[in-house]
Amino acid sequence: MSPRRPGGRWASLAQTTLPVITLALATTTLYGALFYAPREKVMGDVQRIFYFHAPAGLVCFLAFFVTFVASIGYLATRRPGWDIAGRASTEAGLLLTTIVLVTGPLWARPVWGTYWTWEARLTTTLVLWLIYMGYLLVRRYTEDPDQQARFAAVVGIIGFIDVPIVYMSVHWWRGHHPQVLAVSGGGGLDPTMRQVFLMGIFTYLALYASLMALRIPLGRAEAELRWLRLKLGERPARRAASGLRASG
Amino acid sequence: MTVRSPAALDLATPGTGSAVERRRRLSGPVREARKALLVWQKDVRVEWRSLDSLPAMFFFALLVLVIFNFGFDLSSARFSDFGPGVLWVAFAFSGVLAFGNSFALERDADCIQGLRLAPVDPGSLYLGKLLANCTSMLIVEAAVLPLCAVMFDYDLAASIGPMSVVLLVHTVGFGAVGTLFGGMTARTRRGDVLLPILLFSISVPFMLSAVRLTGAALAGEPISEAPAAAWLVMAGVFDLVFIAAAYLTFEYILEE
Amino acid sequence: MEQHFPYLFWAYNLIWALITAYLLSLGVRQRRIRKEIDRLKESLRVEEKE
Numbered sequence: 001m002s003p004r005r006p007g008g009r010w011a012s013l014a015q016t017t018l019p020v021i022t023l024a025l026a027t028t029t030l031y032g033a034l035f036y037a038p039r040e041k042v043m044g045d046v047q048r049i050f051y052f053h054a055p056a057g058l059v060c061f062l063a064f065f066v067t068f069v070a071s072i073g074y075l076a077t078r079r080p081g082w083d084i085a086g087r088a089s090t091e092a093g094l095l096l097t098t099i100v101l102v103t104g105p106l107w108a109r110p111v112w113g114t115y116w117t118w119e120a121r122l123t124t125t126l127v128l129w130l131i132y133m134g135y136l137l138v139r140r141y142t143e144d145p146d147q148q149a150r151f152a153a154v155v156g157i158i159g160f161i162d163v164p165i166v167y168m169s170v171h172w173w174r175g176h177h178p179q180v181l182a183v184s185g186g187g188g189l190d191p192t193m194r195q196v197f198l199m200g201i202f203t204y205l206a207l208y209a210s211l212m213a214l215r216i217p218l219g220r221a222e223a224e225l226r227w228l229r230l231k232l233g234e235r236p237a238r239r240a241a242s243g244l245r246a247s248g
Numbered sequence: 249m250t251v252r253s254p255a256a257l258d259l260a261t262p263g264t265g266s267a268v269e270r271r272r273r274l275s276g277p278v279r280e281a282r283k284a285l286l287v288w289q290k291d292v293r294v295e296w297r298s299l300d301s302l303p304a305m306f307f308f309a310l311l312v313l314v315i316f317n318f319g320f321d322l323s324s325a326r327f328s329d330f331g332p333g334v335l336w337v338a339f340a341f342s343g344v345l346a347f348g349n350s351f352a353l354e355r356d357a358d359c360i361q362g363l364r365l366a367p368v369d370p371g372s373l374y375l376g377k378l379l380a381n382c383t384s385m386l387i388v389e390a391a392v393l394p395l396c397a398v399m400f401d402y403d404l405a406a407s408i409g410p411m412s413v414v415l416l417v418h419t420v421g422f423g424a425v426g427t428l429f430g431g432m433t434a435r436t437r438r439g440d441v442l443l444p445i446l447l448f449s450i451s452v453p454f455m456l457s458a459v460r461l462t463g464a465a466l467a468g469e470p471i472s473e474a475p476a477a478a479w480l481v482m483a484g485v486f487d488l489v490f491i492a493a494a495y496l497t498f499e500y501i502l503e504e
Numbered sequence: 505m506e507q508h509f510p511y512l513f514w515a516y517n518l519i520w521a522l523i524t525a526y527l528l529s530l531g532v533r534q535r536r537i538r539k540e541i542d543r544l545k546e547s548l549r550v551e552e553k554e
Contacts (some may be wrong), residue, residue, distance in 0.1 A: 046511050053515075095522060102519070102522065103518070103519065107515070110507075141438050142436045147435065151500075154500055154501060158450060158493055166452055170452070172456075172478070218530060221534065221541065231548065
């Protein structure tokens with residue numbers, strides 16, 4: 001059975017509108033982060049990185065959850081759509097995780113004087129990055145596409161089960177995540193800060209959706225390529241057989 | 249002479265009926281557990297006869313200890329400070345050897361096909377392999393620890409009780425994930441490299457716990473009290489969760 | 505804002521750089537696969553004619 005044609009009306013609509021929405025939200029968040037949000041008391045203006053750093057961490061968690069669900073879906077149904085979604089979500093999640101790992105040190109340097117500390121959240125993020133890199137590596141090193149999908153699904157499931165355990169153990173190992181930010185000492189987030197933080201979350205959600213909208217058709221195209229290769233693989237045998245009949 | 253017909257046999261009463269009928273009455277899980285034990289026995293027997301991986305594991309662990317000694321100046325520090333980390337690095341790497349070998353030995357004569365065709369649940373096969381791997385690891389650990397006591401001049405007898413508990417719990421956990429990924433990477437390219445990458449990243453919580461608790465045991469801290477007890481509970485939960493997850497997903501690894 | 509500007513600047517721009525790099529890689533992959541698919545479809549058509 002031929003794989004469905006990649007794209008379609010909704011897909012191409014998503015591919016154009018979602019990035020635009022992302023850009024609009026990103027600009028709003030940038031404005032909010034730099035001008036609307038107040039200056040943090042203790043850390044100063046560098047704290048503004050928080051609005052690009054922390055939401056990425058939350059949405060990457062969502063991405064890996066989607067991978068978890070897609071992995072179970074694939075193992076249960078064996079429909080390639082689940083596998084494609086799982087892979088796309090992992091790549092998007094890894095991109096977001098990389099963003100967290102890059103912005104974290106840039107925030108840490110002026111505040112704590114060093115680029116990297118084995119601080120609980122950063123360490124957890126690093127471990128997550130390694131686990132899901134493993135997901136992609138398993139795919140890269142497995143030849144058979146069906147095996148590839150199955151093995152990746154197992155890693156996707158085991159990896160996500162590990163996430164809360166890693167989080168818990170690293171936090172215990174390190175003591176707790178540093179103080180909650182505030183403009184006036186103690187307390188929680190200032191309401192304006194909370195608004196910008198929420199804006200940041202929406203931006204990253206839109207980014208995640210855009211990445212999925214762009215990656216999934218590529219996955220479908222890869223599947224179509226595999227199918228075409230299989231089909232062409234059959235042809236020569238048939239030609240050879242008919243050739244024999246003609247001459248014999 | 250009265251002949252008892254099969255129908256008249258009271259199957260509800262234990263001890264009646266032939267051995268065949270009695271075996272049939274055994275519930276599924278017990279039968280599967282028996283099969284797991286059979287797989288365990290097979291692997292142990294194979295290892296005992298060939299001594300293929302145990303010596304390598306032992307010497308590798310020893311080598312890691314020696315290299316650490318040259319890499320850092322361990323003679324001046326207290327063993328309970330650096331010991332846990334060094335020990336678990338050694339055990340982790342020798343464990344990788346065990347997990348890799350556990351499925352590599354099935355590649356010979358395509359034994360893996362035989363296992364697939366045998367009436368064994370993939371889950372039971374996994375449990376058998378898990379038991380075998382844990383056995384290998386525990387043997388190596390039991391051999392390395394006394395040597396460590398000699399090399400680093402430490403009194404191990406004092407902490408042997410808590411140490412054993414910690415070793416057991418964490419070997420099982422490491423083995424749970426290692427056996428699953430060992431089976432997977434036996435069938436991929438560069439599996440020997442993939443296995444440590446997958447295993448060590450997933451096992452981070454386990455490593456943290458192992459080092460923390462081994463340190464506590466060596467320092468004479470009672471592990472039945474907080475905070476060590478919390479780690480022990482987490483490790484136990486980690487073990488159960490991952491054994492369950494691996495048990496359920498192993499069939500997808502085994503598939504053709 | 506002046507003292508911390510470099511960090512904010514780099515953080516923001518690196519994020520966009522990472523996203524752009526990923527999207528570019530997607531584009532390259534897409535083009536390569538499209539080309540391959542068209543090539544294979546062509547040879548399939550040629551064989552069907554025979």
